[in-house]
Amino acid sequence: MTSDASPSNPPLTLPSLQRPTLTPIHRPTTAPSSSHVDTLRALRKQRRIDRMQTPSASQKKVVESTHVYLTTRVDPVMSKAITYMLIEQPKAENIVSVLLKYFTELAAGVTLDPTSAAKQNRKTNSADRLYMAKAMSPVFTKLMNLLLALRPANVPEYLVGACQGFVDNSEFKDLGVVVKPAVPETVTLVPAEEAAPATPTEVTADASVTTTTTSVTAAPSPPKKVPYPKKMVILMLGLDGGGKSTMLAAVQGDPDPKCKPTVGFVPNTLRLENSQVQFYDLGGGDNIRDIWDCYYGDGHAVVYVIDAAADDMKFGRSIKVAKETLGHEYISKKPTLIFCNKSESKAARSAEEVAEELGMSDDATTKIVSSTMHPKMTPTGEVDGRIDEGLEWLFDTVAMDFENIKERVKKDIETQKAKEAKEKAEKDRRVMKKSICKAFGVGGEEKEDVFSQEDGFEFLAQEIGFMKAEELDEEGREIAEMVGYQKLALMMCGGMKAPISSKKKKYEWSEIKEYVEGIKAEIEGL
Ligand SMILES: Nc1nc2c(ncn2[C@@H]2O[C@H](COP(=O)(O)OP(=O)(O)OP(=O)(O)O)[C@@H](O)[C@H]2O)c(=O)[nH]1
Ligand SMILES: [Mg+2]
DSSP: OOSSOOTTSOOOOOOSSOOOSSOOOOOOOOOOOHHHHHHHHHHHHHHHHHHHHSOOHHHHHHHHHHHHHIIIIIHHHHHHHHHHHHHHOOOGGGHHHHHHHHHHHHHTTOOOOOSOGGGSSSOOOHHHHHHIIIIIHHHHHHHHHHHHHHOOSSHHHHHHHHHHHHHHTTTTOSOOOOOOOSSOOOOBOOOGGGSOOSOSSSOOOOOSSOBSSOOOOOOOOOOOOOOOOSEEEEEEEOSTTSSHHHHHHHHTTOSSOOOOOOOSEEEEEEEETTEEEEEEEEOOSTTTGGGHHHHHTTOSEEEEEEETTSOHHHHHHHHHHHHHHHTSTTTTTSOEEEEEEOTTSTTOOOHHHHHHHHTOOOBTTEEEEEOOOSGGGSTTSSOOHHHHHHHHHHHHHHHHTHHHHHHHHHHHHHHHHHHHHHHHHHHHHHHHHHHHHHHHTOTTOOOOSBOOHHHHHHHHHHHTTOSSGGGSOHHHHHHHHHTTTBHHHHHHHHHHHSOSSTTSOOOOHHHHHHHHHHHHHHHHTO
């Protein structure tokens, strides 16, 4: 597969924005076959394992801060609460209200002791484990997920509110059947300082150490993935030769992409489960970049590819264009994934160096990573995992804030359309002014393309759909005279009176007259 259109491919319907006259190359949406999707999935799985083995600096930072939060603020509260609940074992339907009471007391500075003192010194048994799994785990898992997502400073106070919310919304009414332990035994629990931070994925009691102190750690399930929106538009930007088209071909399963420079705009659709990601692959050549900003408003996110191994001059230009582009009002703050490509080359600058040159760093909406887009250039000959990982981050980031991004895109498109309409109106006015100047040989213009009165009437009559000059009414004749029977001016007046497109406004002669009068007044004032 290559990234270029072939004549046999049927054209695609372009997005609604008015585009410049440069004809875009149309290409059918390249829905990957199921094997491509499978490839992506398999890659994602593999990358997840890789990521776990070699976390990036930013990932390490996140893990560290999560660890600190869990061990200092969450664990001391939750482990005691779990021990308390495990000993008390209230009926499933009362779990939330018992917890609410427990956390309310705790927020007021009182740690409740279990009332069933007799059950404290016993070993955990299968009934305890069943109770934890069926009755406690759903509630504690939800609480842990909320804590991890929101990280409140005052954990007990937050938990009071969360449990109150569960009570108000009748949540956790249908917890599983609970088997009460038959015989009280000695509870054997891990001391708090030995307990692992509350990160495992299920609530567990460790029966290895005998103690009456807190020990059982609540464990959140990994936060559920936010479903991807039905359609995302991702802009592929970056100077020519960076590797944009190669990336698109590679992630869709082409093991050896041979891309030619992209001329214009090539839409390229990647179908994921329940979601369609439409990449706008835009050529980065000097003569093509002018069209980029016509597409900025449409994008929910950006993939920006920089040739990190380019010579100093090209790299310098690349950085300059990247800064301008990423700072553009329709791009700035949209989720942006920057690939520092051709990383396999010895000459390649590192992601850190590129980030420094750009004056940017990883944050909630920006990720800067090295990549080798061409599968043949990777050590394994497969798609570089950092591409898959980066794209997954980008899709997740868009999905997490999709409502806001969707609104932003809508607003940007409206602003862009209004701006384009204003620019077009200004341009038309300049052309009309020049044509009138040409009609009368004023304003530094030579007389040019001026009809006789008779031919001028006939020309305007035909422009608005009549056959003969006689059919042109008085107002039309007056306007023809006002514009000095100049050909282009007559064409423009005809186009205003009888536009070819039904979407365009149809002007009355009186409005056209006012428009021409305004321009003539301007010319007289010169
Ligand atoms: N060494 C190396 N070459 C690469 C890599 N990725 C792409 N290339 C090559 O770089 C050249 C340009 O790649 P393209 O994908 O066409 O670049 P582009 O960004 O789409 O360029 P335009 O369409 O002109 O904007 C091709 O010859 C690719 O084979 C990479 O990771 N390493
Ligand atoms: Mg290309």
